[in-house]
Amino acid sequence: MATEEFRKALGPARLGGIELRNRFVKAGAYEGMCPGGEPSDALIEHHVRLARGGVGMTTVAYCAVSPDGRTFPQQMHLRPAIVPKLRELTAAVHAAGARASLQLGHCGFFSRNREVTGGRPFGPSWKWNMYGTLVGMPLARPMTDDDIVRTVGEFGAAAERAVGAGFDAVELHLGHGYLLSQFLSPWTNRREDRWGGPLRNRLRFPVEVVREVRRRIGRDAPLLCQVNLRDGFPGGLEVDEAAAVAQALEAEGVDALVLSGGFTSRDAFYLFRGGIPLRQMIEVEHSAMQKTALALFGPFVLSEHPFEELYFLELAKRVRAAVRMPLGYLGGVVSRAGVERAMREGFDFVVLGRALVADPDLVERWGRGAVERSRCDACNRCVAEMDRPGGVRCVLGTG
Ligand SMILES: Cc1cc2nc3c(=O)[nH]c(=O)nc-3n(C[C@H](O)[C@H](O)[C@H](O)COP(=O)(O)O)c2cc1C
Numbered sequence: 001m002a003t004e005e006f007r008k009a010l011g012p013a014r015l016g017g018i019e020l021r022n023r024f025v026k027a028g029a030y031e032g033m034c035p036g037g038e039p040s041d042a043l044i045e046h047h048v049r050l051a052r053g054g055v056g057m058t059t060v061a062y063c064a065v066s067p068d069g070r071t072f073p074q075q076m077h078l079r080p081a082i083v084p085k086l087r088e089l090t091a092a093v094h095a096a097g098a099r100a101s102l103q104l105g106h107c108g109f110f111s112r113n114r115e116v117t118g119g120r121p122f123g124p125s126w127k128w129n130m131y132g133t134l135v136g137m138p139l140a141r142p143m144t145d146d147d148i149v150r151t152v153g154e155f156g157a158a159a160e161r162a163v164g165a166g167f168d169a170v171e172l173h174l175g176h177g178y179l180l181s182q183f184l185s186p187w188t189n190r191r192e193d194r195w196g197g198p199l200r201n202r203l204r205f206p207v208e209v210v211r212e213v214r215r216r217i218g219r220d221a222p223l224l225c226q227v228n229l230r231d232g233f234p235g236g237l238e239v240d241e242a243a244a245v246a247q248a249l250e251a252e253g254v255d256a257l258v259l260s261g262g263f264t265s266r267d268a269f270y271l272f273r274g275g276i277p278l279r280q281m282i283e284v285e286h287s288a289m290q291k292t293a294l295a296l297f298g299p300f301v302l303s304e305h306p307f308e309e310l311y312f313l314e315l316a317k318r319v320r321a322a323v324r325m326p327l328g329y330l331g332g333v334v335s336r337a338g339v340e341r342a343m344r345e346g347f348d349f350v351v352l353g354r355a356l357v358a359d360p361d362l363v364e365r366w367g368r369g370a371v372e373r374s375r376c377d378a379c380n381r382c383v384a385e386m387d388r389p390g391g392v393r394c395v396l397g398t399g
Contacts, residue, residue: 016222016255020056028103032391051096054363069106090166108179109140177263274378
């Protein structure tokens with residue numbers, strides 16, 4: 001028997017100016033299906049499978065707003081040349097009954113992409129770029145005012161292109177330690193000008209991006225932001241400030257937030273919880289030096305965080321209490337009971353990552369009452385798989 005909360009999750013919902021057939025959203029989870037930065041047929045099939053599997057909206061992950069915004073060269077950046085393929089993708093997802101969102105971001109200092117301008121990535125302040133050190137990019141420089149203004153424009157242009165390519169929604173990545181999150185975090189933003197210091201200054205660049213994106217996409221296309229509940233370590237952004245960030249984004253008219261946490265460059269598995277697939281991460285690494293570094297230092301730099309269902313719930317409730325805007329709960333939803341709990345706690349959307357990598361048709365099967373729980377056991381080997389030639393897949397053979 002479906003509970004009232006479960007029926008609500010399976011029923012239609014408004015998101016800004018559009019309607020979704022239900023409240024289940026596939027989280028942006030890097031697919032690794034863009035060889036040479038080109039969206040492939042495999043990327044289209046991946047999202048069509050999720051759409052056929054019943055999600056209300058699927059999110060195409062980790063698209064950079066500029067060539068410099070890519071962590072690595074195989075990542076998409078939203079240039080005119082890829083728009084026709086993205087149009088094919090959105091049309092195919094729509095034909096399967098779902099909406100499509102595009103996650104837009106910029107990596108900031110966290111890059112090993114040798115093509116970045118001048119060979120030096122940038123962020124809020126000077127920063128050691130551990131991830132790029134072995135490819136000769138050990139230091140990131142602070143952004144100038146001109147860099148900031150240009151990047152605001154790049155976010156706007158990319159968002160406009162996304163909507164032109166048929167995406168129903170745009171999700172701005174303000175979390176996980178990428179550029180906008182680096183500005184929000186007191187750990188990485190040490191600036192003393194109007195872009196740094198108190199939270200209202202650290203918010204200035206992300207808010208300017210939100211305003212520019214809204215100006216370019218108009219009122220009807222929903223604008224979502226993914227934000228951190230916590231960076232996940234002392235000295236990073238904490239939940240009190242996260243609640244204030246949410247209030248600022250609500251005041252800007254953002255249509256919904258996706259709540260997450262973590263800072264990839266600092267503690268990669270805080271945001272996932274569960275296993276650390278170190279052996280597989282070493283296997284998929286191309287550079288011999290990087291393989292050696294991972295083998296030697298991996299056990300020390302990759303901290304374990306045990307998985308539990310709805311592991312961000314207590315933090316997410318703090319933000320729920322601070323705003324009225326629609327919120328998507330993300331982090332450890334694997335069971336029907338988890339969906340019901342998230343709905344009962346007042347979240348408007350249920351956002352799922354690994355459960356849908358393992359079982360792309362989970363929503364459809366939940367709807368039929370055919371299954372209680374996803375087969376995902378949080379082994380996190382999908383996180384290594386995304387770097388193999390075929391892209392992300394579940395090693396249980398179900399995804
Ligand atoms: C293979 C993989 C790739 C991911 N890539 C991204 C990404 O590109 N952007 C992002 O915001 N989160 C990314 N994530 C994080 C997920 O969106 C989500 O926050 C995380 O998996 C926790 O949710 P879950 O417990 O439902 O899996 C990725 C997760 C996985 C498993």
